[in-house]
């Protein structure tokens with residue numbers, strides 16, 4: 001055994017020991033037992049993919065089954081006769097969602113899916129004029145967001161080439177600085193209609209300074225919205241106090257509400273009662289008092305509920321409710337505190353596994369304030385082989401072309417022991433142990 005390998009194996013034992021102690025003192029450790037873990041090689045997987053699809057809570061089936069039972073029992077009359085009447089069913093998650101994103105209940109709604117909500121919000125909050133028509137966004141943004149933005153720009157007769165301002169990292173770096181983002185907003189200020197940022201960037205895992213970006217956008221007279229796909233349930237949010245105009249998110253990543261889950265939207269209360277604000281309307285956004293009288297004139301209901309189009313997706317909402325109950329019980333404050341410790345531990349374990357290799361590196365910011373749970377590891381070559389080898393050893397992470405593995409220890413269900421076990425496997429597939 002070389003001296004280096006001996007050091008490594010000692011290090012690995014000490015990670016295991018530290019993990020045991022950290023798990024023993026973790027107040028949230030029992031939440032892990034509330035989730036189904038997929039099996040790999042006859043054992044529960046080492047699952048680090050909560051940034052892509054969160055695990056299924058045990059209670060999801062019970063709550064979904066309960067609504068299937070209501071449907072069997074009541075048929076159409078379930079709209080009013082069900083224990084939680086479907087007429088107002090979307091509101092069973094309102095208070096919990098509001099708490100999660102830092103909003104008043106009338107500022108949030110669970111509806112549709114993420115990209116649909118992004119379009120609905122842009123119809124209302126991207127109102128370009130010949131002077132103000134630009135949208136500022138982070139570079140290398142998630143394709144769906146770029147497609148949505150580009151198509152909205154074209155819808156209004158503008159050229160994406162000039163209207164989309166994508167802020168790229170400085171050469172030799174992977175992430176943005178707040179100063180850089182704020183400077184871009186000031187530079188393009190008078191011609192900017194909308195600043196549309198991620199809360200946490202899907203590729204790098206960088207958490208952006210949402211309050212500063214909001215302040216800068218509002219100072220130049222632009223609207224500001226956030227895509228919280230990778231932020232909700234991951235980092236603490238305070239959308240109302242930050243004065244954000246709108247936000248959208250999906251619920252199948254950190255929120256564990258299942259594939260194709262019902263998404264969410266936030267609309268600041270200063271827009272709650274603006275019947276003339278352009279929007280794409282549907283009957284479920286109409287004032288409840290006249291919804292079923294089938295009036296000809298659309299009369300939007302107060303707040304974010306007024307952006308609903310269709311009657312609520314009861315089964316996905318039941319799944320979302322099962323998950324939000326767990327978030328309420330655990331609390332974002334405790335989850336955030338554990339997240340920082342768990343991710344810092346993962347960072348240490350990954351750095352140790354990388355050892356002397358210079359062709360592999362963590363590109364997620366080192367500063368806990370600039371990240372959530374996810375760590376993105378970039379490979380100069382051969383990353384896909386490492387990813388495949390991890391899979392063979394029962395590790396579930398994800399591969400993002402061209403060269404990144406995303407590893408996300410979710411504080412809701414991952415343990416420190418999971419992270420230590422991942423470290424040993426990562427070390428062996430990287431070839432930094434013998």
Ligand SMILES: *Cc1c(COP(=O)(O)O)cnc(C)c1O
Nearest residue numbers: 113114115142144202227229250
């Ligand atoms: C996950 C994700 C999406 C996915 O959009 P859907 O409409 O839910 O399919 C879009 N944008 C971002 C930034 C994401 O992280």
